[in-house]
Amino acid sequence: xxxxxxxxxxxxxxxxxxxxxxxxxxxxxxxxxxxxxxxxxxxxxxxxxxxxxxxxxxxxxxxxxxxxxxxxxxxxxxxxxxxxxxxxxxxxxxxxxxxxxxxxxxxxxxxxxxxxxxxxxxxxxxxxxxxxxxxxxxxxxxxxxxxxxxxxxxxxxxxxxxxxx
Numbered sequence: 001x002x003x004x005x006x007x008x009x010x011x012x013x014x015x016x017x018x019x020x021x022x023x024x025x026x027x028x029x030x031x032x033x034x035x036x037x038x039x040x041x042x043x044x045x046x047x048x049x050x051x052x053x054x055x056x057x058x059x060x061x062x063x064x065x066x067x068x069x070x071x072x073x074x075x076x077x078x079x080x081x082x083x084x085x086x087x088x089x090x091x092x093x094x095x096x097x098x099x100x101x102x103x104x105x106x107x108x109x110x111x112x113x114x115x116x117x118x119x120x121x122x123x124x125x126x127x128x129x130x131x132x133x134x135x136x137x138x139x140x141x142x143x144x145x146x147x148x149x150x151x152x153x154x155x156x157x158x159x160x161x162x163x164x165x
Contacts, residue, residue: 049150049151049152050104050150050151051090051093051094051099051104051148051149051150051151052104052105052106052148052149052150052151052154052155053078053081053082053094053103053104053105053106053145053146053147053148053149054105054106054107054108054130054145054146054154054158055074055077055078055105055106055107055108055143055144055145056107056108056109056110056116056119056143056144056145056158056161057070057073057074057107057108057109057110057142057143057164058109058110058111058112058113058115058116058141058142058143059109059110059111059112059164060111060112060113061073061142062109062164070142070143073133073135073142073143074107074143074145076133076143077131077132077133077142077143077144077145078105078145080131080133080145081129081130081131081145081146081147082094082095082147082148084129084131084147085129085147085148088129088147088148090147090148090149090150091147091148093148094148095148104151106158106163107163107164108158108161108162108163108164109161109162109163109164109165110161113140113141116132116141116142116143116144117132117141119144119161120132120141120144122157123144123146123157126157128146128149128154128157129146129147130144130145130146130147131144131145132144133145
Protein backbone atom coordinates (compact mmCIF):
# COMPACT_ATOMS: atom_id res chain seq x y z
CA UNK A 1 0.00 0.00 0.00
CA UNK A 2 1.03 3.55 -0.69
CA UNK A 3 -0.03 6.49 1.50
CA UNK A 4 -0.89 9.85 -0.03
CA UNK A 5 -1.51 13.09 1.87
CA UNK A 6 -4.36 15.24 0.57
CA UNK A 7 -5.48 17.95 1.12
CA UNK A 8 -3.32 19.87 3.59
CA UNK A 9 -5.39 22.55 5.29
CA UNK A 10 -4.21 24.92 8.01
CA UNK A 11 -7.14 26.63 9.67
CA UNK A 12 -5.91 29.81 11.41
CA UNK A 13 -8.86 29.95 13.80
CA UNK A 14 -8.12 26.45 15.01
CA UNK A 15 -4.35 26.42 14.56
CA UNK A 16 -4.57 22.83 13.50
CA UNK A 17 -3.69 20.65 10.59
CA UNK A 18 -6.08 18.21 8.98
CA UNK A 19 -5.14 15.63 6.43
CA UNK A 20 -6.44 12.44 4.97
CA UNK A 21 -4.29 9.43 4.45
CA UNK A 22 -5.62 7.23 1.70
CA UNK A 23 -4.29 3.74 1.28
CA UNK A 24 -4.15 2.32 -2.19
CA UNK A 25 -4.09 -1.39 -2.72
CA UNK A 26 -1.66 -2.95 -5.14
CA UNK A 27 -4.45 -3.12 -7.72
CA UNK A 28 -4.57 0.68 -7.72
CA UNK A 29 -8.05 0.82 -6.14
CA UNK A 30 -8.57 2.84 -3.00
CA UNK A 31 -9.32 0.74 0.04
CA UNK A 32 -12.24 1.52 2.29
CA UNK A 33 -9.92 2.59 5.11
CA UNK A 34 -9.56 6.36 5.20
CA UNK A 35 -7.88 7.84 8.24
CA UNK A 36 -8.51 11.43 9.27
CA UNK A 37 -6.39 13.01 11.96
CA UNK A 38 -6.38 16.46 13.48
CA UNK A 39 -4.19 17.97 16.18
CA UNK A 40 -3.95 21.50 17.47
CA UNK A 41 -0.57 23.09 18.13
CA UNK A 42 -0.58 22.07 21.80
CA UNK A 43 -0.90 18.44 20.71
CA UNK A 44 -4.45 17.95 22.00
CA UNK A 45 -6.84 15.78 20.06
CA UNK A 46 -9.56 17.16 17.78
CA UNK A 47 -12.10 16.76 20.60
CA UNK A 48 -10.47 19.65 22.44
CA UNK A 49 -11.74 21.98 19.71
CA UNK A 50 -15.33 20.89 19.29
CA UNK A 51 -17.56 23.92 18.88
CA UNK A 52 -20.61 23.63 21.10
CA UNK A 53 -23.64 25.70 21.96
CA UNK A 54 -25.06 25.34 25.45
CA UNK A 55 -28.82 25.65 26.02
CA UNK A 56 -30.09 25.81 29.60
CA UNK A 57 -33.77 25.28 30.45
CA UNK A 58 -35.69 25.75 33.70
CA UNK A 59 -36.75 22.47 35.37
CA UNK A 60 -39.77 24.11 37.08
CA UNK A 61 -41.14 25.09 33.65
CA UNK A 62 -40.32 21.70 32.13
CA UNK A 63 -42.51 20.14 34.83
CA UNK A 64 -45.44 22.53 34.32
CA UNK A 65 -45.44 23.76 30.69
CA UNK A 66 -46.18 21.67 27.58
CA UNK A 67 -43.02 20.08 26.14
CA UNK A 68 -43.48 21.89 22.82
CA UNK A 69 -43.51 25.26 24.58
CA UNK A 70 -40.25 24.50 26.39
CA UNK A 71 -38.58 23.28 23.18
CA UNK A 72 -39.73 26.47 21.46
CA UNK A 73 -38.18 28.61 24.22
CA UNK A 74 -34.83 26.81 23.77
CA UNK A 75 -35.05 27.32 19.99
CA UNK A 76 -35.73 31.04 20.45
CA UNK A 77 -32.70 31.45 22.72
CA UNK A 78 -30.46 29.36 20.45
CA UNK A 79 -31.34 31.23 17.26
CA UNK A 80 -31.12 34.59 19.02
CA UNK A 81 -27.66 33.83 20.43
CA UNK A 82 -26.42 32.73 17.02
CA UNK A 83 -27.97 35.65 15.11
CA UNK A 84 -26.72 38.23 17.62
CA UNK A 85 -23.19 36.84 17.14
CA UNK A 86 -23.48 36.02 13.43
CA UNK A 87 -20.16 37.71 12.57
CA UNK A 88 -18.21 35.99 15.36
CA UNK A 89 -15.48 33.65 14.12
CA UNK A 90 -16.78 30.62 16.06
CA UNK A 91 -20.40 31.24 15.02
CA UNK A 92 -19.42 31.51 11.35
CA UNK A 93 -17.55 28.21 11.59
CA UNK A 94 -20.35 26.51 13.57
CA UNK A 95 -22.90 27.54 10.90
CA UNK A 96 -20.67 26.84 7.89
CA UNK A 97 -22.03 24.45 5.24
CA UNK A 98 -19.43 21.84 6.18
CA UNK A 99 -20.66 21.80 9.80
CA UNK A 100 -24.43 22.05 9.33
CA UNK A 101 -24.92 18.31 9.69
CA UNK A 102 -22.65 17.94 12.71
CA UNK A 103 -23.56 20.75 15.11
CA UNK A 104 -23.02 20.09 18.81
CA UNK A 105 -25.44 21.34 21.46
CA UNK A 106 -25.60 20.49 25.14
CA UNK A 107 -28.96 20.97 26.84
CA UNK A 108 -28.82 21.43 30.59
CA UNK A 109 -31.27 22.43 33.28
CA UNK A 110 -31.45 24.65 36.35
CA UNK A 111 -34.09 24.50 39.10
CA UNK A 112 -35.87 27.79 38.52
CA UNK A 113 -35.93 31.49 37.76
CA UNK A 114 -33.34 32.64 40.29
CA UNK A 115 -30.84 30.01 39.10
CA UNK A 116 -31.19 30.97 35.41
CA UNK A 117 -30.75 34.66 36.26
CA UNK A 118 -27.69 33.88 38.43
CA UNK A 119 -26.21 31.77 35.62
CA UNK A 120 -26.76 34.60 33.14
CA UNK A 121 -25.00 37.04 35.47
CA UNK A 122 -22.10 34.59 35.95
CA UNK A 123 -21.72 34.18 32.17
CA UNK A 124 -21.86 37.94 31.63
CA UNK A 125 -19.19 38.47 34.30
CA UNK A 126 -17.05 35.81 32.59
CA UNK A 127 -17.37 37.45 29.18
CA UNK A 128 -19.41 34.58 27.72
CA UNK A 129 -21.83 35.81 25.04
CA UNK A 130 -25.30 34.38 25.53
CA UNK A 131 -29.00 35.17 25.27
CA UNK A 132 -31.27 34.99 28.31
CA UNK A 133 -34.65 34.42 26.68
CA UNK A 134 -37.45 36.31 28.41
CA UNK A 135 -40.91 35.28 27.26
CA UNK A 136 -43.14 38.26 26.49
CA UNK A 137 -45.56 39.69 27.41
CA UNK A 138 -45.33 37.70 30.65
CA UNK A 139 -41.71 38.83 31.24
CA UNK A 140 -40.62 35.32 32.33
CA UNK A 141 -36.95 34.30 31.92
CA UNK A 142 -37.37 30.81 30.46
CA UNK A 143 -33.95 29.69 29.23
CA UNK A 144 -30.60 30.80 27.92
CA UNK A 145 -28.25 29.81 25.14
CA UNK A 146 -24.60 30.64 24.52
CA UNK A 147 -23.12 31.50 21.19
CA UNK A 148 -20.96 28.63 19.88
CA UNK A 149 -17.64 28.29 21.73
CA UNK A 150 -14.87 25.70 21.81
CA UNK A 151 -16.05 23.17 24.38
CA UNK A 152 -12.83 23.50 26.38
CA UNK A 153 -13.54 27.22 26.91
CA UNK A 154 -17.08 27.03 28.28
CA UNK A 155 -17.59 23.52 29.68
CA UNK A 156 -16.08 24.41 33.10
CA UNK A 157 -18.80 27.04 33.59
CA UNK A 158 -21.54 24.43 33.18
CA UNK A 159 -19.98 21.48 35.05
CA UNK A 160 -22.30 21.72 38.05
CA UNK A 161 -25.50 21.65 35.97
CA UNK A 162 -27.44 18.50 35.12
CA UNK A 163 -28.23 17.28 31.65
CA UNK A 164 -31.83 18.02 30.79
CA UNK A 165 -33.85 14.80 30.71
